Structure formats: C-alpha cells, structure tokens
Amino acid sequence: MQFKNLRGIREDRDIRQKEIAQYLNVSQNTYSQYETGVISLTAEVLIKLADYYNVSIDYLLDRTNNPKLHK
Numbered sequence: 249m250q251f252k253n254l255r256g257i258r259e260d261r262d263i264r265q266k267e268i269a270q271y272l273n274v275s276q277n278t279y280s281q282y283e284t285g286v287i288s289l290t291a292e293v294l295i296k297l298a299d300y301y302n303v304s305i306d307y308l309l310d311r312t313n314n315p316k317l318h319k
Contacts, residue, residue, distance in 0.1 A: 249285040250284055250285045251285065251289075251308060253307050253308055253309075253313075253315075254282070254283050254297070254308050254309075254310075255283045257301050257303065257308075257315070261301075265283070268297075268300070271296070271300060272293060272297075289309075294309070303316070303317065304316070
C-alpha cells in the first residue's frame with residue numbers, strides 16, 4: 249500500500265528521502281520502500297515520523313486528510 253500523505257508531506261517540505269532515512273537510521277532505499285508500501289511501517293517508525301512532521305499517525309497512513317494532532 250502506497251502512502252500518499254507520507255510522500256506528499258516530505259515533498260511539500262522539500263525534504264529528500266536521504267534526510268528522512270538518516271533521521272530514522274535506515275538506508276534511503278529502505279525509506280523509499282516505506283513510502284511505496286513495499287516494506288510495512290513499524291509502530292516505532294510511524295511514531296518517529298509523526299513526531300518529526302508534527303502530524304498524526306492517521307494522516308501518515310492516509311486515514312485522514314487532516315494533518316493536525318488531536319490532543
């Protein structure tokens with residue numbers, strides 16, 4: 249399953265896959281496979297990405313179009 253919001257938020261902020269991969273301590277190829285759904289996102293990776301972008305996990309998983317966190 250491809251995650252359009254995950255790729256979109258990265259591109260909207262002009263961040264390269266390599267930068268996010270370094271933040272997650274994975275290779276650029278691994279991160280690319282997260283975006284395309286070849287490799288499943290773990291809870292740990294989702295939490296790190298949500299914290300990095302300051303958005304909800306539901307947004308990253310395309311379950312909502314609203315990136316705002318609900319607290």
